[in-house]
């Protein structure tokens with residue numbers, strides 16, 4: 721409907737964890753459930769946007785909404801999907817918890833138990849969001865920062881380094897925030913203006929707050 725605030729806008733969202741293969745039966749991952757990013761995708765669709773959701777392994781459903789969902793597993797796969805949809809997007813929100821490291825040469829057969837220590841060599845994954853920040857032209861680019869300490873300072877560093885319009889800080893110090901919970905507590909830090917601190921809310925309302933912040937503060 722034409723009267724919806726994001727009518728006709730192309731919104732690209734990432735959600736969930738990435739899994740990095742160790743061998744055919746094991747991986748390195750993290751505790752992200754996908755809830756936060758999927759709520760953003762659903763709310764953008766409810767607000768009239770054309771939504772593409774690039775989602776790491778997650779049980780959370782997004783059926784019944786006008787969302788093009790692309791399921792991926794690894795950071796490399798997520799990067800390639802985010803990059804191929806980036807150019808054509810108006811708003812890009814990266815809420816996935818991307819693994820910072822991947823395994824060098826994952827084993828092709830199951831690794832057998834032995835008496836000695838097992839050493840797995842890791843190498844850095846690409847920083848997907850930083851790469852998008854370098855390609856940014858007209859897009860509004862939004863990142864998340866998940867911190868445990870020096871939250872403001874680290875989040876501001878990521879805002880600058882990744883060339884974002886704003887960053888959504890959530891801290892594991894807050895009981896209502898973080899992985900798998902139905903609630904989150906965020907602070908929005910933008911390039912100009914004071915940080916906006918929100919109360920703890922459920923992730924649907926948090927998603928709506930983030931989208932409202934875009935509608936109210938940026939030309940889209």
Ligand code: PMT
Pocket residue numbers: 736737751752753754755756757795814815816817818819820845846847848849850862863864865866867878890898899900901
């Ligand atoms: O999925 P839920 O269970 O609902 O949990 C939600 C959440 C806690 C995962 C979410 O709210 C959140 O904070 N997501 C970002 C987690 C994260 O990886 O933060 P970071 O501070 O490590 O990364 C900063 C930003 O760079 C993020 O936007 C991240 O997507 C991006 N990044 C990070 C590493 C990397 N290699 N590539 C990236 O693009």
